[in-house]
Amino acid sequence: MTRIANRYAVERVLHEGRRSSVFAVRDERSPIRELVLKRLEAVDGRSLTSFTNEFRFLSDLAHPGLCRALDLASDPEGRPFMLLELAPGAPLTSLPSLPPRAVIRDLLVGVGRVLSYLSGQGLVHFDVKPDNIVVRRADDGRLDSVKLVDFDLAAMVAARVARRGTMPFVAPEVLSGDEAVDHRADLYSLGVVFYELLTGELPVGRFPPPSAKVSVDVRLDEVVLRSLEKEPERRYPHASELRSEIESVQKAPAPPADPPRFGRARGEACRNRGEPHAARRERSRLGGCLFAALVLMGCTFALSWCLVGTTPRPAEFDVSGLSHEHALLERAVLEQDAQAVRRAVINGVDPRAAVAGKPLLDHVIAWNDVDLARYLLAQDPGLAELTRWGRRQVPLELAILTGRAEIVDLLLAAGAQPNGQRRHEIARALAVAPRHAGRMIASCVAAGLSPNERFHVDPVLTIAIVEGTDEAVRTLLELGASPDGANGGEPPLVAAARVGRVDVGLALLDAGASTDRTDPAGISALMLASGGGELELVERLLRDG
Structure with a gap:
């Protein structure tokens, strides 16, 4: 195996x-x-x-x-x-036929709740589609659970990689490269999913409302069509409104009809569609909110990489072979019960013991439980340097990667060494830190890490520039990082020109960066800035060069 x-x-x-x-x-x-x-x-x-x-x-x-x-x-x-975690069930695309109308509505309401949560976190999924919606049905046919999986595209956008999506689920504003994309792009994608669930076809080109294709509650037409508006301003403003519309339809559902096969006419989905009627702009608020809930639900599924399974209930935990106290600790960790974890340690469980497959402190870092981390480190300061998988990671690196600034300070105070064997990886983690980058960099530099550290061949400053972490760039320069980097790798100024960071390039020149440095392939910042149309940076390079 x-x-x-x-x-x-x-x-x-x-x-x-x-x-x-x-x-x-x-x-x-x-x-x-x-x-x-x-x-x-x-x-x-x-x-x-x-x-x-x-x-x-x-x-x-x-x-x-x-x-x-x-x-x-x-x-x-x-x-x-x-x-x-493993999500229970299977993707929508693996179902042999579309679920009944009532199940479809339940599914969309559930996704709507998740999308409401996600939009409240300021996140856009960018790839809501049936493949990324995992559902499980109970023995009686009712919907048991629904989850969104795959955060790949959301993560790429955060890393400033070009937005992509899966046609025809991607919203028009995403295709056009609009920088002002928000959660309504996910509502459009969910609208496409909803249309296909109802009709077995895709809403491509000129398409009729769902009720013109199958026997369906006409109120759902309003929800679907509003979600599929080309202009984001005409869609539901929030997933909660879409969800409330669907819930209102659930209270008085239309007679069910036999569902078509899922994906039945993907190759001929665009045929014989009529133009949506002019009254689309006058849709009732009820219909609009209904579809918004549907859209919200689909986006939520795509957002969470939860593929096929779920955390068992405590009664199902296999704790055979463990001591009573260790078994309680195992359960407490899987339930994220900080008080129970503390009691188990007080009662004698070794805080260095592996729990659910990894060190206890790693779980606490993932929860961002500062008080519990402080307690564990007070019991055993050596936890700060505890490694795993043949020194593949230390707690300090994990805390930096997940942006746990207060826990980073606790680890450093307990003796974690940012300039030890893992200094290269710790420097890279600081360069891509999701939040509190400046504070964590300052703490690690004060504890001995060089601001000119490298990861592989590139200076950590170059990595921070490429990844777009402004706070990390600013702090590294303030703490003495060389604006030229060190010998080898891609010079920071070249990196700034390559990724179009004109403001960073100007700041590097202000800090004394050399204009004649090139990357290993002989490419200079001037060549890249000229090719990218970065006129302000080109003028400055010519003036300083």
Whole structure:
């Protein structure tokens, strides 16, 4: 059987791609449940940033319609991977036929709740589609659970990688490259999903309302058509309104009709569609809110990489072979019960013990429980330097990657060494830190880390510039990072020109960056700025050069 990082037994392959692979695995050290392991195959600066962004998004979210991110680590070959909860059920596209109308409405209301939560967090998924909506139905046919999976595109956008999507689910403003894209793009995608669920066809080109294709409550026409408006301003402003519209239809549903096969006419979905009637602008508020809820629900599913399984209830935990106190600790960790964790340690459980497959402190960092972290480090300061997987990661690195600034300070105070064997990885983590980058960089530099540290060949300043972390760039320069970087790798000024960071390029020149430095291929900042039309930077380079 294939194993990853010498401990995760691969039970089945869920996805294999050039960029990443996804597996259903079981942790041999704590085989309580099946997990999802997503591994980055193509490791470069931007893909690594989007990968850590994806983990950050998921680790910060807590909603029944989303799957928790459990861990971020790397295998012996240096390929990073994340562990996620498994979502129960199967993607919509794997269903042999469309669910009944009542189940469709329940599904969309559920997604709407998740999308409301996501929009409240300021997140856009960018890839809401049936493949990313995982559902499980109870024995009586009712909807048991629904989840959105795959944060890949949301993470790419955060890493300043060009937005993409899956046609025809992608919203028009995303295709046009509009910089002002917001959560309404996900509502459009959910509208496409809703239309296909109702009719078995896709709303491409000129299309009639769903009731013209199948027997369906005409109030749903209003919801669907409003969600599919080309201009975001004409869609539902919030997913909560869409959800309330659907819930109002549920109270007096139309007679059910036999559903068509799912995806029945994807190849002929655009035929014989009539232009939506002119009254679309006058849709009732009821119809509009109904579809908004549907859109919201679909977006939420795509947002959470929760592929196929879920955390078992405590009564189902396999704690055989563990001491009573350790079994209680295992349960407390899986339930994120900080008080129970503290009681278990007080009662004698070793805080260095592996719990649910990883050190206890790693769980506390993921929860961002500062008080519990302080308590554990007071009991055993050596936890700050506790490593795992053959020194593949230390708590300080994990805390930086997840933006836990207060815990970073606690770890440094307890003796964590930012200038030790993991200094390169710690420097890279600081450069791509999701929040509090400046504060964490200052703390680590004060504890001995050089602001001119490298990750592989590139200066950490270059990595911060490429990943767009302004706070990290500013702090590194203030703390003495060389505006030219060190010998080798891509000079910071060249990196700024390559990614179009004119403001950063000007700041580097103000700090004394040389204009004649080139990358290993001989490309200069002037060449890149000229080719990218960055006129202000070109003028400054010519004047200073």
